[in-house]
Amino acid sequence: MTRNGRDRVDNPEANGQVRASVCGEADHAVLSAHEALAVVLQIRAGELCVLLWRRALPPCEGEWALPGGRLGAGESLGASIRRQLAQKVDVRDLSHLEQLETRSDPDRHPQRRTLATAYLGLVPANIDPVVPADTGWHPAALLPPMAFDHASIVRSGHHRLRAKLSYTNVGFALAPPEFTMSELSGYYRAALGHDVAATNLRRVLLRRGQIEETGRSVPSGRSGGRPAALFRFRTRGLEITDAFAVLRPPG
Amino acid sequence: MTRNGRDRVDNPEANGQVRASVCGEADHAVLSAHEALAVVLQIRAGELCVLLWRRALPPCEGEWALPGGRLGAGESLGASIRRQLAQKVDVRDLSHLEQLETRSDPDRHPQRRTLATAYLGLVPANIDPVVPADTGWHPAALLPPMAFDHASIVRSGHHRLRAKLSYTNVGFALAPPEFTMSELSGYYRAALGHDVAATNLRRVLLRRGQIEETGRSVPSGRSGGRPAALFRFRTRGLEITDAFAVLRPPG
DNA sequence: TCAAAAGTGTTTAATGTACACCCATGC
DNA sequence: GCATGGGTGTACATTAAACACTTTTGA
Numbered sequence: 001m002t003r004n005g006r007d008r009v010d011n012p013e014a015n016g017q018v019r020a021s022v023c024g025e026a027d028h029a030v031l032s033a034h035e036a037l038a039v040v041l042q043i044r045a046g047e048l049c050v051l052l053w054r055r056a057l058p059p060c061e062g063e064w065a066l067p068g069g070r071l072g073a074g075e076s077l078g079a080s081i082r083r084q085l086a087q088k089v090d091v092r093d094l095s096h097l098e099q100l101e102t103r104s105d106p107d108r109h110p111q112r113r114t115l116a117t118a119y120l121g122l123v124p125a126n127i128d129p130v131v132p133a134d135t136g137w138h139p140a141a142l143l144p145p146m147a148f149d150h151a152s153i154v155r156s157g158h159h160r161l162r163a164k165l166s167y168t169n170v171g172f173a174l175a176p177p178e179f180t181m182s183e184l185s186g187y188y189r190a191a192l193g194h195d196v197a198a199t200n201l202r203r204v205l206l207r208r209g210q211i212e213e214t215g216r217s218v219p220s221g222r223s224g225g226r227p228a229a230l231f232r233f234r235t236r237g238l239e240i241t242d243a244f245a246v247l248r249p250p251g
Numbered sequence: 252m253t254r255n256g257r258d259r260v261d262n263p264e265a266n267g268q269v270r271a272s273v274c275g276e277a278d279h280a281v282l283s284a285h286e287a288l289a290v291v292l293q294i295r296a297g298e299l300c301v302l303l304w305r306r307a308l309p310p311c312e313g314e315w316a317l318p319g320g321r322l323g324a325g326e327s328l329g330a331s332i333r334r335q336l337a338q339k340v341d342v343r344d345l346s347h348l349e350q351l352e353t354r355s356d357p358d359r360h361p362q363r364r365t366l367a368t369a370y371l372g373l374v375p376a377n378i379d380p381v382v383p384a385d386t387g388w389h390p391a392a393l394l395p396p397m398a399f400d401h402a403s404i405v406r407s408g409h410h411r412l413r414a415k416l417s418y419t420n421v422g423f424a425l426a427p428p429e430f431t432m433s434e435l436s437g438y439y440r441a442a443l444g445h446d447v448a449a450t451n452l453r454r455v456l457l458r459r460g461q462i463e464e465t466g467r468s469v470p471s472g473r474s475g476g477r478p479a480a481l482f483r484f485r486t487r488g489l490e491i492t493d494a495f496a497v498l499r500p501p502g
Numbered sequence: 503t504c505a506a507a508a509g510t511g512t513t514t515a516a517t518g519t520a521c522a523c524c525c526a527t528g529c
Numbered sequence: 530g531c532a533t534g535g536g537t538g539t540a541c542a543t544t545a546a547a548c549a550c551t552t553t554t555g556a
Contacts, residue, residue, distance in 0.1 A: 031282035031283060031284055032282060032283070033282055034283055034285065034366060071283065074357045074364075075357065076357060077355040077366075078355070099352055099353065101350055102350065102353045102368050104322070104327045104328040105327050106325045113324075115285060115322075115328075180508085181508080182507080182508080197546075198508080199509070199510085199548095200545065200546060200547080203545080204544085204545070217508095219555095220506080220507070220553080221506090221507085221554095222555070222556080223507080223555070223556085224507070224553085224555035224556065225506045225507030225508065225553075225554060225555075226506085226507055226508040226553040227507090227553070227554065228507075228508060228509095229508080431535085432535080432536090433534080450520095450521095450537085451518070451520085453536085454518085454537095458517085458518095470527085470528095471527050471534070471535085472533090472534085473528070474529085474532080474533055475526085475527050475533050476526080476527060476528080476532090476533045476534030476535065477525060477526040477527060477536075478526070478527070478534095478535080479536095480535080480536085493517095
């Protein structure tokens with residue numbers, strides 16, 4: 001992947017590890033570059049998509065990468081990824097953000113030792129953030145050629161989303177503020193990768209107290225049909241609504 | 252990941268920054284100290300305990316801390332925590348190790364910016380690793396005064412263990428190779444914090460295919476009683492045995 | 503009146519807890 | 530025999546998937 005001199009300009013210490021003396025503390029701290037990355041997912045046109053940008057320069061020129069970048073001074077990883085998503089890809093409307101995992105394979109970056117902490121970010125289905133020209137949404141099920149270990153990070157984020165849809169109210173982060181049950185079942189289908197019957201989803205989420213009726217409904221379309229009731233999530237913060245049915249305390 | 256120069260534009264606020272001047276190269280990489288920590292848990296005398304060591308020097312002198320330390324050159328975080336547990340606290344018999352989370356609060360370390368990636372490590376109940384004098388096991392439910400954010404990391408690890416006991420076979424990592432059901436229910440009780448009926452635990456774990464009978468049994472004690480059958484976990488690697496009962500694919 | 507989409511009722515199945523009862527052993 | 534701890538059988542509750550049926554609308 002390395003094939004011209006510009007690599008050195010961007011990534012000089014191609015030698016992996018870096019030592020530095022910090023704050024007058026005469027120790028042998030091993031310092032490493034650290035970046036925050038985000039798997040930003042959104043349901044678009046009935047399909048789960050991930051936000052990627054195309055690398056214009058080596059390494060991995062032409063391949064697609066997760067948005068993110070280096071951790072700033074005095075910045076937590078969570079603040080860092082929020083800042084970078086806002087600045088670089090103009091995504092400010094995250095309905096949910098959580099840490100996924102930290103990748104530390106010494107060979108994950110071909111030129112220099114770089115640790116990456118990945119986040120899972122969700123954007124509700126109703127909005128369409130403007131993103132730069134080199135940035136776009138790709139189906140999570142059909143990823144383009146991707147840089148570094150980013151493809152496996154996307155799969156990790158997708159896996160986390162699927163799991164959490166089963167035992168938390170994280171659906172609030174995929175859906176717009178109000179929705180019909182058939183719309184919501186479409187979001188679940190896209191995220192889970194299999195059909196979700198709207199009729200049963202309604203009962204499950206109502207029983208768990210995740211959603212409630214707004215009292216309003218949307219008129220039926222040209223082809224007729226009963227008007228659909230509008231629902232909303234009762235809270236728009238993550239809650240575990242289905243503590244595991246097993247091994248629960250007696251009584 | 253250097254995003255084609257945007258990093259420089261976006262990160263002008265890099266003051267107070269730990270900058271490494273390396274090899275005479277003026278690079279903009281923000282480097283930070285990174286350490287791996289481990290929440291090592293074991294059931295000891297019917298109680299869930301965590302391995303801690305007592306700090307002899309400031310900061311947080313006299314408080315208790317998680318084992319771990321700085322990431323070495325060319326070392327992944329997982330390899331690093333394994334090495335440090337073996338070298339520093341002589342723990343080599345981890346039955347399970349998984350990444351928990353990365354802490355990055357700029358103020359988490361009073362003296363210098365330090366990121367920490369925490370792991371959850373489990374030691375089976377039958378062994379008793381020799382640990383240094385300044386190191387000891389403490390009940391996870393009654394933690395001593397702890398350094399930095401380590402107390403909350405322990406709680407995070409305990410929470411992870413409780414959750415995984417419900418839907419994975421992670422019990423294999425708490426139990427010795429063979430065990431009676433009443434012993435196993437004791438481990439579950441210690442880890443979960445509530446009673447677990449051995450009779451039902453047996454059926455649940457058998458139905459899920461997690462455990463199997465060895466065919467042997469242990470003689471009853473002085474007070475009599477039927478001899479207890481010996482069981483073992485069918486696999487000693489982590490498996491999800493109870494995919495969530497909800498929102499599963501049709502068919 | 504008919505088609506279409508939404509919503510309700512009911513059946514079936516899986517899972518897990520509680521609890522009564524039976525079994526095997528030591529004394 | 531009988532106390533003790535282990536093991537089995539069974540009743541009950543909860544959950545949710547499947548599917549037939551009813552309701553409400555547009556044309």
